[in-house]
Amino acid sequence: MDGSAEARVELLDGFSLERGRGGVYTAVEGLPQGAQRLIAHLGLCGRPTRAAVAGELWPDVPEDHAHGSLRSALWRVQKVVPGLVSASGGALGLANGVRVDVWDFKEWAQRALDPTADVDGTMAPRSALAAELLPGWYDDWVLLERERLRQLRLHALEMLADKLARAGRHGEAVQAACAAVHAEPLRESAHRALIRVHLAEGNAAEAVRAYQCFRDLLAHELGVAPTEHMEELMSRAHLGALGPRRPVPD
Template sequence: MPIAVEFLGRTRVLSEGREVALSRQNISFLAYLVLFREIDHPREVIIEQFWPSCEPTRGRSCLGTALLRLKRALQVNGSNWFEMSPRGEPRISSSAPIWFDIVEFEAAIMPALAAPEGMLHATLLRNLAVGLTHYRGDLLIGWYDDWVLAERERLRLVCLRGYRRLMEHYVSVGDMDKALAAGQSALRIEPLQELVQQHVIELYYNTGQRVAAIRQYDKLAAMLKAELGIAPSKNTTVLIDRIRSERPVS
């Protein structure tokens, strides 16, 4: 695609490999249109979201100006990425010739999440792995609108589910090293995911890395105490007690 838009991690718009300057509001407005591309939003709703202090006539003018600036900034020869719904609401065309990382991220991961447990088909596995590479960081870092915070958390959870599904696949085929790598990737995004921590502890132990398993538990316990003021769950405690009670192989 001649135009690529990245909202995950560093936010940027690239046209033919060169970065295009957009205002913060235009970036968030574009992200809003992309993330909610399946919904036809009445103009009044969009105006209330992005120009809440404007009276109606001024709000419609601001919306028109924002759309015009986006169309000029994201020019695609011979095709149109922007269209109006039958009701006259602005939306991203379903055939938009623009690469959006959030669209590619979800499209690649969701089929694997919907697949039966255990080993993944090669195509699903490949798409899942590629999709996870698109998650270079949280959505729209530095933006704090309510809708951004909600979507940021949703996409983070999709990513975590993706890594857990990758762990599950590699465990099912007996590749514990890759399962561990997937688990550690998930914990870099959210280290307080205790269920993932349990799986990582077990994987360390089952691959003969008893000391690493205990160290992983100790790190978890310290984080939970510092961040939330709580101790690990009963299931995690039972797991580490079993590991500690078994004599290491000499």
């Protein structure tokens, strides 16, 4: 099972596998759950050992049964897409030529987080805006990676919003910041990113509105006030009139 295979694996917004030939891809239908889980695990975990894969995917059965299930899953994958999984030195991995949407997403996020990367190379793909890793899957290895990708997405979107605002591309910056806010409505750093974009564009009223919406949401959901970081942001923008006004001396 060494070599390469032309295939695409999608794990964001659900599992799908496409085999390719000459740049033309065809969806693979009816792949058993065990084979799907094997492909997904290799797409997320690199090149683990056979023992690690068997133990992770079939943790509740005896070791020999787990290895038997792994051999069965490998056989089914090989039958559907020959060469998709490569085996080398006791480790398993997806072969050269396989594309995984999570890999593309991570590459985008790293570019977005790189302060030296040009903004033109960091535009958000569709998967960056809302897609969830393998919804409906509850394996521990999926849950851990889902949360890690969620955090990566949020930080990348906030950084991208700031980059785009500095480049004067305020409309795109608002979209990136709003995507972060939509993904986690109670995340203050996402709201601060949105407010910074409004202020960079000179829209003080929009900044005030965004602040007030977040303040009210936070009070309603958690019973707390925005942090000092948020208040300092508004204060630096000369928007102290958000709070109670002091009496004007006669």
